[in-house]
Amino acid sequence: MQRAKFAVTLFATVMAIGLTGCGEEKKPEAPKPEAAASTPPPAATVEIKIGTVGPLTGSIAHLGKDNENGVVLAIEQANAAKITIDGKPAHFTLISEDDQADPKVGTTVAQKLVDDKVAGVVGHLNSGVTIPASAIYHQAGIPMITGSATNPQLTEQGFDNIFRVVGRDDQQGPAIASYLAATEKPKVVAVIDDSTAYGEGLADQVAKTLKSEGVKVLAREKGTDKTTDWKAVLTKIKGEKPNAVFFGGMDATGGPLMKQARELGIKAVFAFGDGACTDKMHELAGEAAEGLLCSQAGIPPQAASKAFLEAYKAKFNTDPILYAPFTYDAANLLIQAMKEANSADPKKYLPFLQKIDYSGATGKIEFDAKGDRKDAEITIFVMKNGKVEPIAVVKSGKTIPFDEFMKSMGGA
Amino acid sequence: MDTFIQQLINGLTLGAVYAIVALGYTMVYGIIQLINFAHGEVVMIGAMVAFTVINALAGSGLPPLAVVLIGTGCAIPVCVLVGYAMERLAYRPLRRAPRLAPLITAIGVSIILQNLAMLVWSRNILAFPQIIDIKLYNIAGATITNVQIVIILTCILIMVALAALVYRTRLGTAMRATAQNPQVAGLMGIDINRVIAATFAIGAGLAAVAGVMVGTYYGIAQYTMGSILGLKAFTAAVLGGIGNVPGAMLGGVVLGIVEALGAGYIGTYTDLCKISGISDWLTQRCANDGHFVLFGSNYQDVFAFAVLIMVLVFRPSGLLGERVGDRA
Structure with missing residues (x-):
């Protein structure tokens, strides 16, 4: 008995030593080869760790990898540029973590990055993961910039070190509404929502913007996020003869809505928010989905600067999928702020990040008091041949046709 | 008016x-006084099977109508099998148990079927391939699609066929005899187990047809679609008088119309701005917005259940009367 116990303890101790041994071995090994390569004169180098987090496994792993690639590219370019901070050559290392798009995992890896003493974080991808994780970075005083989380709540928490380089969901409503008013010139618009916080909020903003532009908005119609039969609502709307219909909700309910509207012979223009701005709308509504308008925060990747697109293609031999230009900019913002502050200490460079004025792959970037990007773009899409295609970009209240916007980015 | x-x-x-x-609810109830709460899930299974078949055949070049018919043709045997298995495994062993016991197994079967469907067809909303070319027809300013016409005609056909089956055939006579008194029917040489199994199978077959209809009409299917549909159909059965075959038909149609009219007009009639003179606060609010709708069309589902409560309070035996009275 006694011997068995002793054996178990011994075994556990050996295992523990083995494990810690492995852990210690790994850490210095990873940055070593790069460090050796880029800094011939040893000793006086500043090691700066930058963290990036996103779902690298699971159903949206391809988007997580895309986000990571943006950061990898930025760091590689920064190392090649031989930046000096505080008189010493700086070397940036990337610590990449997988949050599995899960809020629980997200907070765990956020803590891990904090323990690793990263100087700044680019991430996360999902709003639902970013919001709980942001509290951990805030406590640790580490600046975090997300390139893809669009939920307004993220920057409404009063955290001075949390930033986003992409537009907010609540900038979408005014954008799609003013686009609708300007291009389709409707006299009467029906607004429908799915009674969720997202759908109702979006519909409220659209109705408000339309009214301020002098468009008549019908009494709000409502369904739920599980409604499949919209015929009663649509029949009522049809009697009022609207020129356009806006729906605040997801594609799962928006698809049937649009299909049934066409079945009732409603010919109005249909507009949606990003929840229904997907190719799935075509699957759900068939030909009826053709011509719908919808909005998404940010700009599509093909509208990013030419220099970025070429560098990305050269490095990864593929095109960016969605948010890579934004994470690329986010990483560059961290580096730029460190350069301006001449320090990689979060406390010292944070004030510079807040006041930054930077021209990146997605255009000019400045932050407002909340940490949101000033004049963030919202892109308007149209359904063409079963695919949503960008048609215009709305920026600080102005609508720019997509071709022109592309040209302006290409020139920058 | 056209609205x-x-x-x-x-x-x-x-x-x-x-x-x-x-009809599926009422036939089963008429014979063994069991409310088969898993019936809605059979509808869902029908829609799912049809989805798989139609999806597989969508690109094959067959005419769309043939594809939908093949889909239905595959859904019916699967649902009949599910209905039969359900009766054999979950209800027959409890035939002599207190009435609450089979009711609880019915709920259990419903949960099992729903989760099985989730495992097989995933949690996602499945989009039915849009193979049918939808045509619109005008009737007095209103539009009706070819799919709607087919649904209504098929339903009429099924109702007539079912009525003929129940009142004109040997099986129908056996079913009615079993409903009146199973013991005596057994003594007269009727194989009660077979009759009950046949009832479940017919109900399940009808459910399969309904599943295909719902799927093609709305264009979507999901593993949860059966529960709310089942509850509403149950309400329709109670409205018409549960156990009463013509009652279920009448109840269904009345319920559908009540729901559509209710959802279509509730917003207009509960718009408080119509009476905005009664309080200063209301006047002010309506000056800003113009509409202050108390109950919107998202209350559509409430109508079915409000009807259920009204029927149970004022006319528990339904519009056409329950058939339980036949039992001595």
Whole structure:
């Protein structure tokens, strides 16, 4: 008995030593080869760790990898540029973590990055993961910039070190509404929502913007996020003869809505928010989905600067999928702020990040008091041949046709 | 006026589907006094099987109508099998148990079927391939689609066929005899187990047809679609008088129309701005917005259950009367 116990303890101790041994071995090994390569004169180098987090496994792993690639590219370019901070050559290392798009995992890896003493974080991808994780970075005083989380709540928490380089969901409503008013010139618009916080909020903003532009908005119609039969609502709307219909909700309910509207012979223009701005709308509504308008925060990747697109293609031999230009900019913002502050200490460079004025792959970037990007773009899409295609970009209240916007980015 | 007619058409289509599902509830109840709460899930299984088949055949070049018919043809045997298995495994062993016991197994079967469907067809909303070319027809300012016409006609056909089966065939006579008194029917040489199994199978077959209809009409299917549909069809059966076959048909149609009209008009009649003079606060609010709708069309589902409560309070035996009275 006694011997068995002793054996178990011994075994556990050996295992523990083995494990810690492995852990210690790994850490210095990873940055070593790069460090050796880029800094011939040893000793006086500043090691700066930058963290990036996103779902690298699971159903949206391809988007997580895309986000990571943006950061990898930025760091590689920064190392090649031989930046000096505080008189010493700086070397940036990337610590990449997988949050599995899960809020629980997200907070765990956020803590891990904090323990690793990263100087700044680019991430996360999902709003639902970013919001709980942001509290951990805030406590640790580490600046975090997300390139893809669009939920307004993220920057409404009063955290001075949390930033986003992409537009907010609540900038979408005014954008799609003013686009609708300007291009389709409707006299009467029906607004429908799915009674969720997202759908109702979006519909409220659209109705408000339309009214301020002098468009008549019908009494709000409502369904739920599980409604499949919209015929009663649509029949009522049809009697009022609207020129356009806006729906605040997801594609799962928006698809049937649009299909049934066409079945009732409603010919109005249909507009949606990003929840229904997907190719799935075509699957759900068939030909009826053709011509719908919808909005998404940010700009599509093909509208990013030419220099970025070429560098990305050269490095990864593929095109960016969605948010890579934004994470690329986010990483560059961290580096730029460190350069301006001449320090990689979060406390010292944070004030510079807040006041930054930077021209990146997605255009000019400045932050407002909340940490949101000033004049963030919202892109308007149209359904063409079963695919949503960008048609215009709305920026600080102005609508720019997509071709022109592309040209302006290409020139920058 | 054309809005009203349009709502009637919407309601009639919806009601026709409710009626077919309600028949499944009412036939089973008429014979063994069991409310088969898993019946809605059989509808869902029918829609899912049809989805798989139609999806597989969508690109094959067959005419769309043939594809949908093949889909239905595959859904019916699967649902009949599910209905039969359900009766054999979950209800027959409890035939002599207190009435609450089979009711609880019914709920259990419903949960099992739903989760099985989730495992097989995933949690996602499945989009039915849009193979049918939808044509619109005008009736007095209202529109009706070819799919709606087919749904309504099929339902009428099924109802007539079912009535003929129940009142004109040997199986129908055996079913009615079993409903009146199983013991005596058994003594007269009727194989009660077979009759009950046949009832479940017929109900499940109807559910399969209803599933295909719902799937092609709305264009979507999901593993949860059966529960709310089942509850509404159950309401329709109670409305018409549970256990009463013509009652289920009437109940379904009435319920569909009540729902469509209710959802279509509730917003207009509960708009508080119509009476904005009664309080200063209201006047002010309406000056800003113009509409202050108390109950919107998202209360559509509430109508079915409000009807259920009203029927149970004021006319528990339903519009056409329950058939339980036949039992001595």
